[in-house]
Amino acid sequence: MPDDAVTHLTDQWRAAGAADVRVAADLSELATLAGQATGPVLLSGPDLVAHATVLRHLATHPAAGTVALVLADPPAPGHAAVREDRGQVVAAGPADTLPGATGGFGGALRVAAADVPALAAAARAAARTPSVTPARPGPAVTADGPGGVTPSGGAGVDRVVAELTAGGTLTFAHRVRLLVARRVVDPTGLAAARAELAGVDEDAAALRLAVKERDDFFTTYFVSTWSPYVTKACARLGLTPTGVTMISVLFAAVAAVLFGVAERWSLVTGGVLLYLGFVLDCVDGQLARYTREFSPWGGWLDTMADRAKEYLVYAGLGFGVAHAGLGDGWALAIAAMVLQTVRHHTDAWYGVLHDEAARRPKAATPGGGLGDRLNAASNRVQADTGSVSYWLKRTVVFPIGERWALIALTAALFDPLVSLVAVLVWGGLAFAYTGALRTLRARFLRVxxxxxxxxxxxxxxxxxxxxxxxxxxxxxxxxxxxxxxxxxxxxxxxxxxxxxxxxxxxxxxxxxxxxxxxxxxxxxxxxxxxxxxxxxxxxxxxxxxxxxxxxxxxxxxxxxxxxxxxxxxxxxxxxxxxxxxxxxxxxxxxxxxxxxxxxxxxxxxxxxxxxxxxxxxxxxxxxxxxxxxxxxxxxxxx
CATH class of the missing domain: 1.20.120 (Four Helix Bundle (Hemerythrin (Met), subunit A))
Known part of the structure; x- marks a missing residue:
């Protein structure tokens, strides 16, 4: 690569937040630099050409562990392919020796501080591995903030990521959407990549990227179609994601009070406020992704606020049922809260089970079986984005957007009793459906x-x-x-x-x-x-x-x-x-x-x-x- 390309890449890493950018001549020097690092390390090969936002998103990825840039394009000869499962890179290596590859390695890593010793070991091991591609110097970023070291050429980075995943380092995949990231090997490819970068409005793409790629039906079509405008306005006003979260809590609390009044005007107003509160509940995450303001406190608060808001609404509905003389509303509210909490605990623990299975694929029972077939069928449906079966699968489990939409509509059109009964019926059916399927799949996973x-x-x-x-x-x-x-x-x-x-x-x-x-x-x-x-x-x-x-x-x-x-x-x-x-x-x-x-x-x-x-x-x-x-x-x- 030309020297100006390497210089441009190092400047981009500094703009992305790297405190100390260095160019390693080879993998042995990379291992030395990684051994000296006291914080996270940003690592890239010199053949990466990308928007600065791509590098910033990788550097500020909210995952606590190591993160790898993954491209949808098949890898070029000498570059590594990767296989993913539930957002984790479970294997990496040459495409011709990696069955089931789901993408190509993008030539960049953010290595968590806890994994830096593993990075040094992987670089030493990769240095002993023969390469079919000549090593080329490039920026590697070490971090106390983070900072960076970039090893030899693209092939060097590929061997490092293969050694890391083979050694069991938990690595999350960061996919590139809307923006451009390319690995180039000659001046012609470099010119084409730079022209492609120039054709994209980087800020507009970053705003669209703030919206989750895959969300539930109600959120996708009734919230995310206009919430980015609210996100942009919040960013201009200087609001923080935590501030938006607290406003969302306020909307839900007022809606709960209005549901308790149980008059037609209050039920309609409460339904509107509940919808707007859910929009803000989506905006706080979009604002965090757009401004890259992630924090453990913000993630914890968002989780707790979501549940607190929902259960305050149940309390308001329960009071409204009793206030209107429609029956024992508190019993229904208690039942809805217990059902939803138990459901969430099964969701969380099934996620732990599935993540562990992704890291230990050999733990799965070979030879198929019902659980195996269910697992394969679920993956096929999830891959068929936008199909009827895809949306049915995402909707039948009664996610939060559908819950809030159901409450808002039934309260506004009917009364609090109908809302609570609807939540219990749909929630119970969803619990039975997911519980049965996950039990069968868990027996297949055997983790x-x-x-x-x-x-x-x-x-x-x-x-x-x-x-x-x-x-x-x-x-x-x-x-x-x-x-x-x-x-x-x-x-x-x-x-x-x-x-x-x-x-x-x-x-x-x-x-x-x-x-x-x-x-x-x-x-x-x-x-x-x-x-x-x-x-x-x-x-x-x-x-x-x-x-x-x-x-x-x-x-x-x-x-x-x-x-x-x-x-x-x-x-x-x-x-x-x-x-x-x-x-x-x-x-x-x-x-x-x-x-x-x-x-x-x-x-x-x-x-x-x-x-x-x-x-x-x-x-x-x-x-x-x-x-x-x-x-x-x-x-x-x-």
């Missing part, structure tokens, strides 16, 4: 997802179980037993049985039986269902205590709402692979909270016990948020 993370943390085991829990292997049957015990107590309480108050003690023993496996290895094909089963057991048990102890339904809802905040915090940490929250034992664990409620019920002050525990858990949650996002970062900065 022990719970064995790859802190199972006790994400089961929400308390100090009692962590110290005294057993090691039995049957985690799912015992968790199912806990759920059955909770449902049996709820049935007795709803039937008005006088002994329900005392039946709480044996029901609690049924719950605690799940602790017999608390310290065992979770390697069953379906053990990813355990956390969701325990959530269902604890929530239903709390509802049963409320019914048996004549606790006011709004208080039961408030207690469960506090539990969902604690558990969604754990889900957010699971998805981001973050550490355990501070003062973990202060929440007492599901077994400790259930035991306290049982004592309060038998003693005859269930409402006081639940109110006290609710206030206590909210205080602990707020203090944990402050400690995680204010105190700890301040201490680290000092």
């Amino acid at each position: 022990p997802a719970l064995g790859t993370v802190d199972a006790g943390l994400h089961r929400d085991d308390g100090p009692l179980l962590r110290r005294l829990g057993g090691r039995l292997p049957a985690q799912l049957p015992l968790a199912a037993l806990a759920a059955l015990a909770a449902f049996a107590l709820l049935g007795a309480a709803l039937a008005g049985w006088d002994g329900a108050r005392w039946a709480a003690a044996p029901a609690l023993l049924g719950l605690l039986a799940a602790g017999l496996a608390a310290r065992g290895r979770a390697e069953g094909a379906l053990d990813w269902l355990v956390p969701a089963a325990l959530r269902a057991a604890e929530y239903v048990f709390a509802v049963a205590v409320g019914v048996a102890g004549d606790v006011p339904p709004p208080l039961v809802f408030g207690y469960l709402f506090g539990l969902t905040l604690l558990h969604y915090d754990l889900v957010a940490r699971l998805e981001k692979r973050q550490a355990a929250p501070p003062w973990r034992d202060l929440t007492l664990g599901w077994e400790g909270r259930s035991a306290l409620l049982t004592v309060a019920l038998i003693a005859g002050f269930a409402w006081l016990g639940m109110a006290t525990l609710t206030a206590y858990l909210f205080v602990v949650f707020v203090w944990r948020v402050i400690a995680t996002w204010v105190v700890r970062p301040a201490g680290a900065a000092r």
Whole structure:
């Protein structure tokens, strides 16, 4: 490549945020420079010609791990092909030796700080590998902010990425859309690539890229068609993604209040505000992608705010049903919140299972089977973007856009009772559909997802179980037993049985039986269902205590709402692979909270016990948020 092309590339890396850009003469020098790096490393070959926005997006990718640039074009001779699964690069190497390749390596990597030692080792290993393409110097970026080192030529970078993936480094794929990225080998290709770059409005493409490539039906056609204009306006006004998130929360809270009024004007207005709040809920993510303002705090807040908004709306609908004299709205609101939370926990854990399977493809059962066929069929549908089957698959699972649209429309056209019943019916059917298919596919995957993370943390085991829990292997049957015990107590309480108050003690023993496996290895094909089963057991048990102890339904809802905040915090940490929250034992664990409620019920002050525990858990949650996002970062900065 001409020297001016290398110089232009180094200037682009500096513009993308690289603190220290260096050109490595060969892979051995790259290994040396990587060994000296104290932060993330941006790495590219000199044959990459791309918009500066492409490099900026790679450098600021929100994934916590290593990220590789992936092109849709087939790789040229000497360049690596890649195979992806669920957004991860699971294999890389020469196209003629890599079956099932899904794209070509784009010649650039952002290596996470934790993976820099692996990068140095991969560069040393690649240096020992014969190359069919002469090495050429190019910018490699090291980072304390980040910074960079670029190794030899394109072929050198390709050998490095192949060694990294072969060594098990978790690498995410960053696909190029709308913008241009090309790997060129001669002046003719360079001129053509530069002409292609000049023909694209970079800012307009960046704004369109802020919209998710694949989203749900309602979001795609009723939100994303005009939300980029709002995103652009927010950027010009200097609003932050967090600020937009808080405005969205305000819209949803006002909508919940209007639903509680349950008058026709308030229901219509509430439906409109709920829709606009959902638009802003999409805009906060689009604004973050457009301005590249990503932060762990923003990602956590977005996850928590989404659930808090939804459950506030359920509360408003439940109050509206009771206020309008349409029935027991709080019972419906509680049922909707429990159903949705348990669904989300199965979604999160199935994602962990599938990600682990992507990193360990050999764990899958060879030879096919029903699960294998379902997996292949699902992949075919997902690949057929825009088809009827594609949209049906994305809609039937009842994603958040469809939930909010259903609530807004049914509330505006009918009443809060119809809204809650519709949410429960569609949500229940979606849960049954996804649960059945995922169970079959999980048996095919045969990956022990719970064995790859802190199972006790994400089961929400308390100090009692962590110290005294057993090691039995049957985690799912015992968790199912806990759920059955909770449902049996709820049935007795709803039937008005006088002994329900005392039946709480044996029901609690049924719950605690799940602790017999608390310290065992979770390697069953379906053990990813355990956390969701325990959530269902604890929530239903709390509802049963409320019914048996004549606790006011709004208080039961408030207690469960506090539990969902604690558990969604754990889900957010699971998805981001973050550490355990501070003062973990202060929440007492599901077994400790259930035991306290049982004592309060038998003693005859269930409402006081639940109110006290609710206030206590909210205080602990707020203090944990402050400690995680204010105190700890301040201490680290000092």
